[in-house]
Amino acid sequence: MLKIWGRKNSSNVKKVLWCAEELNIPYQQVDAGGSFGKLNDPEYRALNPNGLVPTIQDGDFVLWESNSILRYLASQYGNASLYPADNRKRAKVEQWMDWTAGSFAIPFRDLIFNLIRRTEDERDHAALEAGKERCKELFTLADKALSQTPYLAGETFSLADIAFGPFAYVWLELPIERPALPYLTAWYERMKQRPAFNQIVRIPIT
Ligand SMILES: N[C@@H](CCC(=O)N[C@@H](CS)C(=O)NCC(=O)O)C(=O)O
Incomplete structure (x- = not known):
């Protein structure tokens, strides 16, 4: 299942969670950043060397940068109106x-x-x-x-x-x-x- 790393009150994380909801993609959200910490853990840095949220894991595919994640989700889980082909x-x-x-x-x-x-x-x-x-x-x-x-x-x-x-x-x-x-x-x-x-x-x- 798609894993979305990041605290729910971050604007950049909200974009990704909102997009996943709009596309009806099942996902697991994992609290990280802010008071949840984790961003300096070696395991997290291995996923996102910037030590920022959001990061996603889709199977063995890892991606960071919220707007890149939006583009990926819309392309991968197909919604032509969210991200038009034209x-x-x-x-x-x-x-x-x-x-x-x-x-x-x-x-x-x-x-x-x-x-x-x-x-x-x-x-x-x-x-x-x-x-x-x-x-x-x-x-x-x-x-x-x-x-x-x-x-x-x-x-x-x-x-x-x-x-x-x-x-x-x-x-x-x-x-x-x-x-x-x-x-x-x-x-x-x-x-x-x-x-x-x-x-x-x-x-x-x-
Ligand atoms: N350009 C990055 C910016 C990411 C970013 O600045 N994330 C902030 C939260 S909005 C962060 O990780 N701050 C550290 C923290 O939450 O502890 C993106 O759009 O994903």
């Missing part, structure tokens, strides 16, 4: 996946770590403010895209929404000042109609 449609999905990984990772980490995971003494206020501003810009850009199409990569739900969803959930639920982003909010309401989004992504933010 080159141009697929490229749009890839574009948004790369954008979430490349643009969000650092500002989002700076915002979350400083806002909820650090004490007042540990907090880096400059990084927190910069993260807040950048996230605002990025979510505003997503709102603009979502004013054109109901889902990030076009007319249908895809891996792009899965890669973006866990970040958007946290940002939309955090007690911070946000500009009014009606299209992003409407997209969020659409995600809430998906049982797997509610089950995997909408859990307490810790």
Whole structure:
């Protein structure tokens, strides 16, 4: 059975669990990272030399990097609408996946770590403010895209929404000042109609 390593409250792990649920792939989730530790165990490092989650084991096949895992699961367990075969449609999905990984990772980490995971003494206020501003810009850009199409990569739900969803959930639920982003909010309401989004992504933010 597919084994998914990673704590359930990690945004990158959530993507993989959500994708597995959408594709109805039976899986076993193994807690690792955060307070669960394990990431420096030699057995884990042998699977993922980065010492990060998520990692998957599918039989003897091992893979890390959450967005690569999404692509693999959709290709291997076949769902043409999540990851379209048409080159141009697929490229749009890839574009948004790369954008979430490349643009969000650092500002989002700076915002979350400083806002909820650090004490007042540990907090880096400059990084927190910069993260807040950048996230605002990025979510505003997503709102603009979502004013054109109901889902990030076009007319249908895809891996792009899965890669973006866990970040958007946290940002939309955090007690911070946000500009009014009606299209992003409407997209969020659409995600809430998906049982797997509610089950995997909408859990307490810790
Ligand atoms: N680019 C990697 C990033 C992985 C990553 O940063 N994972 C974080 C959790 S979101 C992690 O392992 N942090 C250490 C920990 O959880 O202890 C991916 O998308 O898989």
